[in-house]
Amino acid sequence: MKKLKHNSMSWRYFKQNVFFTLVRASALIITLALGGIILYIVVNGISAISWEFITRPPTDAMTKGGIMPAILGTIYLTIGAIAIGLPLGVASAIYLTEYAKQGRIIRLIKVGINCLAGVPSVVFGLFGLGFFVIFMKFGSSILSGSLTLGFLILPTIIGASEEALKAVPQTFREASLSLGVSKWQTIYRIVLPNALPGILTGSILGIGRAAGETAPIMFTAAAYFTAKLPGSIFDEVMALPYHIYVLATAGTNIEATRPIQFGTVLVLVAVVLGIDLIAIVIRGYMRRNKGW
């Protein structure tokens, strides 16, 4: 056996320290960047925030007043997107992992879904315009926007649901089936409840995307301005991301409304976090019973 070099240990520790430092630095940079963005938004936007701002419609050609219709619109659209994307996505994932025979066709479908995740959101917007707004005659409405956003977040939800379903131990399925319980009952009673926390984690990512996207709702749901609140799912709504876009690029007085723009951004971030928080609380509640 060859004798170890004397300096080999210190050299290895040196390499380890270099590596740790790099990893630590990466984490720090990410945290700083995120913190910086949030701080910037808060500093610039906090002055615009007031009770009036979140409870009143815009006035004076959107240079004054509040953004309440846009807040509500975004909440409606996000809930609509989840209502469409979650059942469809979970059902697809159940089919792909539990029922479909694994083979070339399934692989192809999975590649397709992954490609869908990479499609630019404006393409979804144009599809929504062509299909839901014009062809299906839903018009520019909450329904069209929700459907478009629902499809946009489908790949995220399918992907997360697949992972969550696969993480449920096979022994649970075997145990259930061995008791003379049918496959669907096994999925419904054993597999799904145990996969739900993971599915929700994926949905949280989807929620953020659905609430924050501008392009998909630009042609399908969002109104430039409407003080009227929607009466049905066939009405147009204002939405936070589109409102920001409008104020920052096509408003009547772009410079003067900067504080309102940042205020709206701040509210958007808060709305997304708020919806996420609800999902996280539900997930936490479901996880309590998990014990493997």
Place this chain on the structure above:
Amino acid sequence: MESNTIISIRGVNFYYGTVRALTDISMKFRKNKVTALIGPSGCGKSTLLRLLNRMNDLIDGTKVEGEILFEDKNIYAPDVDPVEIRRKIGMVFQKPNPFPKTIYNNISYGPNLNGVSSRDMDALVEQSLKQAVLWDEVKDILNKSAMNLSGGQQQRLCIARALAMKPDILLMDEPTSALDPISTAKIEELIEELKDNYTIIIVTHNMQQAARVSDETAFFYLGNLIEYNKTEKIFTKPEVKQTEDYITGRFG
């Protein structure tokens, strides 16, 4: 012997894809007896066990040839619903696999989905846990998670869960291989008690266990049934050289 046959296997071949795992197996299992399936790893004993309640259906690309008769009906006939079969033929697995539910709900899960009313459930849960000699240990914690039980208790819970379906046959796939010696002894005692009411077919790696608990023993090697006889005979005067080599520890 013919009259108390409960399962009769006739000329069964089994394939995983193109690999043949069982070759021309014919054998009969007797009612209210404990039959042990022994043999080295990969000999096909677990595969055979999982054929009896159609658990191999879960694996893609498998193929069964031949017949397995249970109550005079081929369980692989096209009109047979595997769910029906599994109601009558229960299974206990190698690793204890309770559901992440309460102890009570672990037991009630199967009967509940098979139409037992909640009025009768308390009695059924108690009876099943008593049969599995677990009642005294868990009667005060029925609403606690089953995941907090010890490995041996979990396995007895899995046995109770299977018994709650009132099956005719209980299949056990190396039920003690993940357990300590004391838990193992408890399960073996339990098997002894259960055989009055159930037919038990047990796969085991442990030859002492086969000798202790079973009435009949079948020795498998490379997908073939080498020898099948009364346990006493297999362990004292095996007729085939391979059987003797295996049980005396010369290979395996």
